[in-house]
Amino acid sequence: MASKSEQLLIVVSILEGRHFPKSQRHNLVVQAKFDGEQLTTDPVDHKEQPQFCTELAWELDRRTLHQHRLQRTPIKLQCFAVDISTSAKTCVGYIILDLRSVQEIKQVPKWYSLLNSKYTKLKPALLLSMGLENDNKHTELTPEKFKARKAPPRHGSPVLSSLLPEKLEAILKEDEGYHQIGHQDHCTDFFVLSVTVAFATKLEQLIPSTKNLAGEDFFFYYALLGNDITSESFQNLMSPSFEPERASVRIRSSDPVLRAFLDQQPSLQIHLCCGNHSLGSTEVSLAGLAKSTVDLDKQVATVEGAFILQPPNRAKKSLPVLPDLQPNVGVSITLRREALAAEVGEDGPVNPLNAGTVEPIQHLSPTVEESLRTPSPGRNSPVMTPTSLQECPSNPHTESEADSLQEEAAPPAYPSGPVLAPVQVEDQPERVLSSVSVSAPKIAIPSSAHHYCFSMDLRSIRSLTLSFPVSCMLRYTYQFFGSAAPIMTNPPVEVKRNMEVFLPQSYCAFDFATLPHQLQDTFFRIPLVVDVWHKDPSARDILLGTASIQLSHLLTAEKSRFLGPDRQQHWRQTFSERIPVIKSQGPNEKVAELCYVTTLEDLGLVKVQEVIVSESSQNGNPVAPKTPPPQPVPSSSTGKIPPEPRETLEYRAALELEMWKEMQEDLFDDQLKKKELGHMQALAEEWKKRDREREALVKKKEVEYNILEQQLQKTLADLEKREKQLAHAEMETQSLQREMCAEHAFSMRELQESGRRLREDYAHQVGLERSRVRQLEEELSRQQQQILDAESKYKMLEKEYQQFREQQSIRPEIRLQSEINLLSLEKVELERKLESTTKSKLHYKQQWGRALKELARFKQREQESAMTRLKKQQQELESMRLRYLAAEEKEAVKSEKHELEDIRNELNRLKQQEDNRPWAGNSGGPATSPNESSDDHLSRLLEERDTLLHTGVYTHEDRIISELNRQIQEAMSHRVAH
Template sequence: MPQQDRLLLVVSILEGRHFPNQSSCQLTVDAKFDGEILITDPVEFSSTPDINQELAWELDKKTFQQHKLQRSVIKCNAYVTATSGSRENIGYFMIDIRPLTTTRTIRWCRLLQTKFGKLKPELSICAYIEDDQTSKSTTTASKTSKIVSNTSTGSLRSKQFQPVLLVDKGYYQLGADIPSAEIFSLSITTFSAKNLIHLIPSDTNLNKQDEYFFFYTLFGNGVLTQKFQDLVQPDFPPERSSVRIRSTIQSLRAYFERFHSIDFRLCSGDNIVGQTQIPLHKIVKPLQQSASMEKTFDILAEVFYLRLSPPPGIEISQTNLDDEDSQPTVKIEVKLVRETSANEQNIDNPKQSRMRSNSMNNHNSSTTTIENENRSNIQPRIQQLSINNHATNDDRLPSPVFDHSNNNHHLTHHYCLSIDLKSLRNLRLSHSAYLYCRYVYPFLGTSTPILTHPPLHIPYTSSAPPNEHLLPHGLCIFNFAVNSEQLQTHFHREPLTVEVYCRDNERSERKDQLFGIVRLQLDHVLQMEKQRCSSTTNGILGWRQTWTQALPLIGTNTEKCGELLVTVVIEDFGALQLNSTVTPRSQSVPPQQLGLDHVFQRPNDDAQLQAAYELQLWKESKELEFEKHLREVEAKKLYELMEAFKEKDRERESLLQKKMKEYGELEKQTKKALADIEKREKQMNINEQELQRMQVDLKREYDSKHIEIREASKRLQEQSEHTITLEKSKNQALDDEIIRLKRSVAEWEKRYRDKEQELFSYKEKQRSAPEVKLQAEINMLMLEKNELQRKLDASLASGDRYKQQWVKALKGYQRLKQREDDLSKVALQKQMQEVEHMRLRYLAAEENEIMKNDHKQLEGIKNELNKLKDVSSMPTVLGHGLQTMSTLSDETEQYEQVDQQLGVLIEHRDTLLQTGTYTHSDALIQELERRIQ
């Protein structure tokens, strides 16, 4: 067959929704068309199963046209396979092939006759026709079937467009790994919600409900927000989850255009209270035009106010949902940030890449993949202030550049971070040693190591711990500017590593050895309680958080060899007003190669040290006085605010009681109306069921009557055919009997002529016989005549009886025919009645006429006999009289026989014509008319 006459009938089964979550089972879909069944590969049976497979049939256009004319459909059955191997049908859906074209249209098909009727599960399918013009098929079969999986290059649901997590690199790979790919950060932030109370049914006891939280899935990772209890005014901090994606702009735009929305749910325990969807495709609207497909961007952000709706199967009152201001709403921000381009990735610092890789290996969340913020994009403005004398001008700070498109919703704050390494505890030493601490944290603005000096001498003691040794110059303060989100993310992602070194002063080469490592998780300080504070330079009020912890010191043999007591203080002095580009700092002194000899030198000028110490004490005393004054002012303001809040609470409580009463009345009215509606609905359901039952009964009765009438008609037709056959056989018998009777009549006529001849000869002989002998012969002749007359009457009676039976049979056949057709029956019955009346009148008149003629003939015969008696003595007269009587008798009998036969033939002809079975063109009727003529 030519190539252009073949085509592919493709059914793409993409995904499902509103299914129950049964992760222990697997879901398959069977598609049956033209007697062949194609089965998809089993996938996990979740609430939104991702099938993403295609089933295809290859056939010619003629066969496909025949299927369209026959209105063939594709029946798809969904099956659930348990771990035990049992397979259960959970529903099906039908696909009509008549409207299919080459256009690919995705639509949702609901499962029919499913066991999950309340959830209303649906499957997303795409059915279309594909011309198989490029295939080089060598088979000559008219039709083959095959499973086509992931063959559509234009389908963005194929495996190459599924993101793949690269743990060692810290991002998801989307599409092909090519040099032109860039790194993007996709984040979803949940800000606030309102009117969530309208999602709860009125009969639900809120005191018995669990805490509420929001849940969604981002790239296969479940994300849960912080739990809250109040649905009237939900109070939860904004929470942000993000993932890093490496892809090209074209692949990313295409992926988000085809990617279905993320299901966003409000949950309470294991129950779903409300749900909505986050439309991810709207974030790439600026890139959807063909002219901007090659467009680059730094930030794409979109804020959505999504309306929550109850899940299927849960009914709530729609009174409050009709108002736009009462709709349950959640505020969500979706942001897509372009972190690095392909060129920037190629020139990354190898050291930074190694640090980022180590950070990802050390901190990999099991539930949510947090984005790796690129250090080159953060670049916070940092102003370092060191109390130590070893980190002043060793390094040159980078020139920070701020992108205000990223700071619309996240303002930059001024932070002051103090890290105080206080003491070493519970050390386990095998000999005396000189120890000092060292750490580097480039996020704070410098890559120069921070050291404690001079090295602390730890003498060897045979006694077991506890012991404690204070570290000199362990405090270091950092001032920097960054937004709170970046600060929290970076502190959570990269811990501060403090290295403890052991210096051997006795050795000439003075090579330090690593004694142990302490990992300090800086995000713990952000979780502490906030306290009011003020800046020592400009008096700006801020918030202070303090965290003190004894951290384990892990030795080179991965065993605990001591503890390090650390105090971390961070102060937030509020938001800063920054320009888009900050003027670079002045050129600092080039870094110098400082050895440990220079680092551990103490100041020689004791007077300067004393003055600085006194100045520090005076400054601390002033700070304490100012803090005391601030606490007094703060306490006074807090008391005033507390009184105002109490007054507002009392007003709110009274208003709440009033509203509760009103809502109670409305709830009663609503419940009453709902009860009436439910009652009417039940009655309507009962009436509908009764109507359906009556329809079923009527249909069943109609079918039974129809079958009964059809069988009765068939039975009557068979009986009529049988009766007609019998009547035809009887008619044949009657015809044979008529022939036999005709022969008998001819025989009797012959005998009658013989007798007449004998009578004539007898009369001739009796001309000379005496009167007594003549009288005896007359008596004998009279007896013979009577006998012949009796036989003739019997033959006529027999003919009448056969005629009546024939008429009866014809009437029975007529009744059967009249039963089949009511209208013809009435008309024919009337005609038969009229004909019957006419025939009866005719027969009666004919019989009366015959009787009169018979009486007249008998009277004439009697008169002739009497005359013969009178002239019996006269031979001549007697002979003449006998001759006359014989002549009259012969003529009379001949006329009677002719008239009788003529009447019988006419009667038979009319009777046959009246039945409607015979017409004038039939041979029987024509023979009767010939005899009558």
């Protein structure tokens, strides 16, 4: 046993994904397999970047890890798309992780693309990281900590709460048939959690008085650990009559962990439903089971009572309800150990194949064990489909296919597919710990279901690619045919390369009943997977590969007619094919070819026999007795005497006819009276029923009217109080009105006085402005006269200036000045041209310098590229030289192996000669020569070197391999010297 310090954990962190397509109907799940143990992540949404954020860990010691590294044991991650409605899983790709790359230091997460991905265009990938961690749980849970407290911690102690996770979850184990709560190491016991809906009263209070109560189906619905449970439907809310029903879930856990899980769980909600609507609900707390002081080893923890149903819109109505008219539902929840349940006999006989768990046909969970009902006469029992169960839990019937395993003596019925279930009845004993009785399961097959017969013949297997002979055995399961037990070919047959072997006992037929569209949907969606195993008697069986058979090809095959045992025509479809067997681990390689033949026979509609008792058979109409014909009276004489009229045959026949008519009329009158009496009794019963309904409605109306009367009285009191408030407010308003009128008159007087004063002020301001305007007009006339005088003076000055300019233009200095101005302009233009020419010359010099620099740069680049090409050619020559040296070393190793093989053969030959000598047996014991010991030492060194090289961890350049080669050379030289 390894020490505590050598305990390790291989942790694979699955963080997120990318490049996945969006799908509303599917979830993504990643399953990891290592050393025969499988771990699964929680389902996440099927979107472009799913967030897994999950760590999967395997516990092992350091020696086992070293062995797995030598054997190159892979870690295989498979990504599945799970259908939400049918729970069907489809593999969308896988990833192979190398265990040799796992290190104890924390590694950076990397993206790994999915191999053999279903989504070829998107190339999805997962972000993963692997690492080794020290397993410290053994040191944390040492017994010394418990010794310090002199006793293990009890429920609710801080030590136990620190060991448990923050949130416990119920993980479904479909193969084993139970829910697991807590870590696998702590789950040591099995428990059974049961919920029973026993009775209900005053349900009519949940229905409005304006709605008709007749003609509606009602049922109770609740969810138990994610499983939808519905009760038997009923129509009469006044006195609901339905058989008590128990739903049980099998749980694997421990006592403290289970109590902590129940303490974390929310209350169980039970709904009264009508179609898709919830009329009322109640909550039953599961904390009572967790806080119970009952010892589950000896007793049963129970929470039961009558719980009040609250309508969904009670908060809106806010109407008080009398306590004696509140709707109630009787619920009982029990928790017990599975061993105690077997002793009490509450669950009936336990099937050893599935440990007492039952798998419903809706594929919600294999652990729900719900009692079933027989549909009432005159009503059609609805057929459960996965779609209808997901949309609305209104179907009151469920069925189990595993119950057929519990009745071995019963004749075989139709196995259940995804829709129909076998017709089976299982009697259960009465409960000892509760007064509630349990109903027996029954099933109703709809008239539209067909009887099918599917047969599979695995003919032969050939084209084996493995180098060793295989003891081949084939195995497959397909739960749609109604059997969860695997079908296997027995005994195993030996298969070698380049040979075809026919498989024994490979034919199997399934009879089942289902709807045609369900058959087509299942065949097109779910393939039949055949596992090819190598059965080794001295070791564990090895899974060589799998072959996927697409059953949809069978539906597209040609149909042929045939006559059944009832001399009626039926249809048959046959399809045969050779398919490859793909290797289960590693790359997708073909291992062999499998030849199979499938046949599907449609035997028509399922015949449901019904016994109908006619009314005539009940009444038993009597038949009138036949009277023998009258004998003629012999005459006493030979003469013909006319007979009496009443003695003739006609009269007697007419008399008998009249008597028969009267008797039939009396019988008819009696039958009419009986029918009338029956109808009157039915009318009386219906009248009483209507009276009871009317009385209940009247009581309900009275309660409502009393409540309305109370509300009216309260409203009247409020109105009187409000009227008084209004009168007081009116008086206050009148006083305020008088005050406002006085204030208005005072303000009007003030406004009139202020208006008078403003008019006087404005009249004085207007007089002042008029006098000011007269002064401005006088000033304007004076300014205009001054402007006329200034204009006349300007005209005179203009004439004098013109005369002066004419006199100056006649002088020669003026002409010379104009020529000087022209020459200066030409000088400026020539200077500008000279400056532009100088600038262009400087620009051309700069361009020429840049061109020279660029040419030098080009030369340098060409020299660097030539040097790079030269270095690359030298590297290629060096790699070719290394490959050549490696090839020479391989040739040398091969020659050494051949030489060692020759030496071994020679040694074996010498040993045989020594054994054949007559004086070999005279000695007291087997004498070993130095040559034999050196040969053993040499063979052991060779075997160790070859083993290390075959692992792939070491190469010829490693130190240990070089040391072994040196020792081998020394041993060979020593042997040659001797």
